[in-house]
Amino acid sequence: MAKRGAFIVIEGLDRSGKTTQTTLLHDRLVKCGISVNLYKFPDRTTSTGKMIDSYLRSQSEVDDRAIHLLFSANRWEAAENMIQELKSGITIVCDRYAFSGIAFSAAKALPPLSTPSPGDVSTPAETPRTLTYEWCRAPDTNLPSPDLVLFLDVSPEVQKSRGGYGEERYEKEDVQRRVRSVFRRIESEFHQESESGAKTLRWIHIDAGRTLDEVSEDIWSGVEPLTGGVEEALARLWSGTP
Numbered sequence: 001m002a003k004r005g006a007f008i009v010i011e012g013l014d015r016s017g018k019t020t021q022t023t024l025l026h027d028r029l030v031k032c033g034i035s036v037n038l039y040k041f042p043d044r045t046t047s048t049g050k051m052i053d054s055y056l057r058s059q060s061e062v063d064d065r066a067i068h069l070l071f072s073a074n075r076w077e078a079a080e081n082m083i084q085e086l087k088s089g090i091t092i093v094c095d096r097y098a099f100s101g102i103a104f105s106a107a108k109a110l111p112p113l114s115t116p117s118p119g120d121v122s123t124p125a126e127t128p129r130t131l132t133y134e135w136c137r138a139p140d141t142n143l144p145s146p147d148l149v150l151f152l153d154v155s156p157e158v159q160k161s162r163g164g165y166g167e168e169r170y171e172k173e174d175v176q177r178r179v180r181s182v183f184r185r186i187e188s189e190f191h192q193e194s195e196s197g198a199k200t201l202r203w204i205h206i207d208a209g210r211t212l213d214e215v216s217e218d219i220w221s222g223v224e225p226l227t228g229g230v231e232e233a234l235a236r237l238w239s240g241t242p
């Protein structure tokens with residue numbers, strides 16, 4: 001039977017180099033003669049994406065639950081195309097996915113890890129308790145599951161030193177620390193599942209505070225085994241999760 005394309009997601013903290021590395025990876029795969037398409041979430045070009053873009057630039061206010069569902073809808077509207085491409089043998093490299101969705105929304109309901117700075121819009125006092133981890137995960141259940149997640153980790157100091165940081169809504173140190181703690185939970189749950197023998201996606205944690213080339217090489221070590229395609233059927237996210 002013909003193999004399907006691999007589904008590879010690059011996730012991570014803000015300014016960790018996701019967009020830079022997805023582009024470098026895409027170009028490297030093309031050079032190897034692999035048929036590959038690039039996706040990025042949020043896709044700000046669609047009608048849901050335009051609402052998300054306006055919210056992220058603080059040009060509009062949207063209820064925390066409604067914006068969470070819009071981010072998820074932005075993925076669902078691309079899902080069928082992604083599935084068809086993967087089945088036809090095209091590899092997909094994706095810049096952020098459902099894990100960012102959970103991390104940024106569930107972080108809003110966590111207590112601040114430091115004294116909130118003036119203008120911090122997402123302190124729990126203003127945030128509905130309904131934004132639990134489980135609630136945030138639910139709308140993305142059954143989306144196509146990546147085969148591999150490459151998680152780029154950077155310290156708050158490195159984030160601040162990188163271009164353009166601080167322009168959008170969530171780019172504040174306390175928000176980023178809470179986001180990091182939710183990402184840790186997601187990562188540890190996938191590790192626990194794979195240790196218990198469950199078939200799950202592979203999650204690789206990468207120190208993205210190093211040079212572009214060092215990070216690219218770590219990414220390539222994870223991706224290279226998938227360049228020949230994937231035999232297993234495409235799995236769905238959290239479909240077996242209680």
Ligand code: Z5A
Pocket residue numbers: 012013014015016017018019020021041042056071072096097098100101102104105162163168169170171208209210211212215
């Ligand atoms: N969000 C959400 O709430 N819910 C969801 O479901 C999803 C997203 C999918 C916008 O995302 C926001 O949406 C984001 C999460 C939330 N919130 N925040 N904050 P976005 O993906 O559109 O965000 P972005 O504008 O692309 O920024 P980014 O992703 O944070 O940046 P990045 O892609 O990780 O980094 P980069 O653009 O590749 O690099 C940043 C700079 O660092 C640039 O000048 C590079 O040249 C430099 N760079 C990169 N790597 C290196 C190394 N290794 N060394 C030195 N310099 C480097």
Ligand code: MG
Pocket residue numbers: 018019020095
């Ligand atoms: Mg980016």
